[in-house]
C-alpha cells in the first residue's frame with residue numbers, strides 16, 4: 544500500500560514488466576512547461592518524434608501515435624481495418640492474447656482463438672501459456688480457408704504474461720505459404736525497443752505498441768505502425784471509429800500536429816527516449832536485454848525453479864516468468880517481497896494467477912539493479928520456506944562478471 548505520509552529511503556525496485564523504471568533524463572524532459580499544441584515549436588517536435596519512432600519500428604510507413612494505453616491501440620488496429628462480423632484468427636499465447644481476443648469479440652468480430660493442444664506437467668491448465676505461436680497451425684488453418692473468409696491473423700510478439708517471445712517472420716511465412724490475403728497484426732507492446740523487431744521487413748500490416756515498456760516512458764502513449772495494405776483495408780473497413788481513425792491523424796501529422804490535443808508532456812519524454820535509444824543503437828539495446836535475461840535465468844535455474852517459457856529458443860529478453868512450487872502462492876510471495884524489500888514483481892495473470900511471478904528486466908536497468916532484484920527474490924523465497932537447489936544470486940553474479948557487456952557506441 545502506498546502511504547502518502549511515508550518516505551521510503553532509496554529507490555523503489557519497480558521490476559514488473561511494464562511500466563518499467565523511467566530514467567531521470569526522461570522525467571526531467573516531461574517536467575518542462577506545456578506548450579501550444581498548434582504552435583510552430585510543437586510542429587517541429589511532432590515531426591521529429593514521428594520520424595524517430597519509425598526508426599524504432601524499422602519502417603518507412605506511417606506510425607500513428609495515440610494518447611492512450613496499449614489497449615486503445617489494439618482497438619485502433621482492429622477498427623481501422625475490419626468490418627462487423629469479419630472472421631479473424633488469433634493465437635492464445637497467454638493473458639494479453641486472451642484480452643485482445645475478448646476485445647475483438649466485443650467489437651463484433653467473429654474471433655477464432657487457436658491454441659497449442661499439447662499437455663504440460665507444470666501448468667496443466669494453461670499448456671499454451673508456456674509456448675510461442677505455432678506458425679504451422681496458422682498455416683494449416685489458412686489453407687483450409689479457400690474462400691478467404693479470414694480477414695486477419697493477430698498474434699502477440701512478446702507475451703508479457705508468460706515471458707515467451709514468438710517468431711513473427713515464421714507467422715508471415717505461414718500466411719505466405721498458404722497464399723492467403725489475411726492481414727498480419729502483431730502486438731509488440733512489450734517487445735518494442737527490447738527485442739529485435741522489424742515492422743516493414745517482416746511484412747507486418749499493423750504493429751501495436753505502447754510507451755511504458757521498452758521505451759521507458761510512463762503509461763499513456765500507444766502506437767499503430769501500419770503498412771500500405773492496412774491503409775488500403777481502412778478504405779473499406781466498416782467498424783465504427785472516430786477518435787481512433789487513422790486517416791485524419793495521418794493528414795494532420797504531415798505538419799507534426801494532431802487533430803486533437805496530444806499528450807504534449809509525454810511527447811517530450813518520447814522525444815528524449817528516442818534520442819537515448821537511437822544514440823545507444825538498437826543492436827546494443829537488444830544485446831543488453833538478452834544479456835540481462837540470461838543473467839536472471841541463471842539465477843532461476845540455480846534456485847531449481849522452472850522458467851515458465853518451455854522453449855529456450857523463445858526466452859523473452861524482457862521478462863522471466865518463474866513457476867512457484869505447488870502449494871506456494873506466488874502472490875503471497877510477491878506481497879512478502881514487496882513488504883520486506885520494497886521490490887515489485889509482476890503478478891501471475893489470468894489462468895496462471897498464484898502459480899507464477901514475473902521478473903521484469905527491461906529498460907532503465909543495469910547489472911546491479913538486477914542483482915538487487917535477484918537478491919530480493921532469493922530472500923523472499925527463503926522466507927516463504929521454499930527449498931532452493933542453490934544460490935541464484937551467486938549464479939547471476941557469476942554470469943554478469945563472466946559476460947562483460949558490449950561497450951555502448953559513443954553518443955552522437
Ligand SMILES: *Cc1c(COP(=O)(O)O)cnc(C)c1O
Nearest residue numbers: 612613614639701703732733753
Ligand atoms: C502491457 C501490455 C498490454 C496492455 O497495454 P496497456 O497499456 O496496459 O493497455 C497489451 N499487450 C501486451 C503484450 C502488453 O505487454
